[in-house]
Amino acid sequence: MKELPSPNNLRGKIIIKAHREKWGDLVNICQVVPFSEDSLVTDASSNEGNCFKISSLSEHKLKGLITPSIREMLSGNKNxxxxxxxxxxxxxxxQLIRYYPGAxxxxxxxxxxxxxxxxxxxxAAMNVQTKCRHYAIYQSRFREYGSTGFALKPAFLLNADAPSIGTQRIIIKVIExxxxxxPNKKTDLFVSVSVEGIKQDKIEKKTKKSKTNGKTTEWNEQIKFDVTCPEVDFILIRVKTSKYFGLKNSTIGLYSIPVTEMVNGMSYVPLCDPFLNKQPGTSLCIEVKIEDIKK
Structure with a gap:
């Protein structure tokens, strides 16, 4: 097999992942091979990796590869x-790389x-039984492709010379x-809007607290972000309630969307509960404006 079948051709089929020694002759989709750090020490050669091979990395192993070690930080060798x-x-x-939660x-x-x-x-081998903001972000990546279970990589991950979108300014007006x-439950609510993505883009901003009667809550506040890599950034919107004089905040609704899926104009954002269950009729009215910034 020279290339992987398309996702459309794999519909209705079962993909078996097995070790080469026992099941290699029966499997023609994914063949497990150990991950070798040698391929990251020297330039990847033409015979390193095949489309039908898959290696697994723990989250800690992956983090160690893509973040500087203490020695590298002290020596200033971050390149x-x-x-x-x-x-x-x-x-x-x-080849395929799978990463999974640490022990x-x-x-x-x-x-x-x-x-x-x-x-x-x-x-990404997520713990699907645990619903949280990380899983909400994970789900939103696939939602833009109709929840088919696969998503296309950004162009720069396939070709380092591919043109990028460039820096964008995201202006979100949280209306109501x-x-x-x-109904009739009165408490203070505020909206947290954060950018989740590359380290230099990560930031969180909040609206002021607003009293609600349960039916409608008004803010009419504007939040601005500058994102340098829209292709891999996400916007995470959370509605929170403040308790115990602001000492504890709890999320009552959230929504995540890739920055590249955002469009100019007004829209109603459907909010899920903290366990990512749909809440019919629960939404947030926002207005989005996206500007390209030339630097």
Whole structure:
């Protein structure tokens, strides 16, 4: 097999992942091979990696590859991380890389899937039984492709010379929310809007607190962000309630969307509850304006 079948051709079929020694003769889709760091030390050769091979990395192993070590930080040698990142991306052009939660997640917590996505890794083994903001971000990546279970990589992960979108300014006006709480339940609510993605773009901004009657809540506040890599950034919107004089905040509704899927104009954002269950009739009215910034 020289190339993987298209997702459309794999519909209705079962993909078996097995070790080469026992089942290699029966499997023609995914063949497990150990991950070799040697491919990241030297330039990836033409015979390194095949489309039908798959290697697995724990979240800690992946983090160690794409973040500088203490020695590298002390010596100021941060370029080695960029080199490893690019060679990992080059490797994912030839074979599949799967990353999974570390062994310390005994309570089935989820890791942040974005660093793995940005490294070119194709498969994230999330704990689907645990619903959280990381899983909401993960789901939103596939929602833009009709929840088919696959998503196309940004062009720069396939070709380092591909043109990028460039820096954009995202202006979000949070207007009002509908049916955020049961009727006649009065409390203070605020909206948290954050950019989740590459390190230099990550930021969170909040509206002021507004009193709600459960039916409608008004803010009419504007929030601005500058994102340098829209292709891999996400916008995470959370409606929160403040308790105990602001000492504790709890999320009552959230929504995640890739920056590239945002469009100019007014829209109603459907909010899920903290467990990512749909809440019919619960939404947030926002107005979005996207500007290209030339630097």
């Amino acid at each position: 080695s991380v960029e080199v490893r990142m690019q060679r990992l991306r080059d490797l994912t052009k030839k 310390q997640r005994q309570m089935s917590g989820n890791f942040d899937p974005i660093p793995g996505m940005n490294s070119g890794c194709q498969i 929310g509908q049916n955020l709480l049961p």
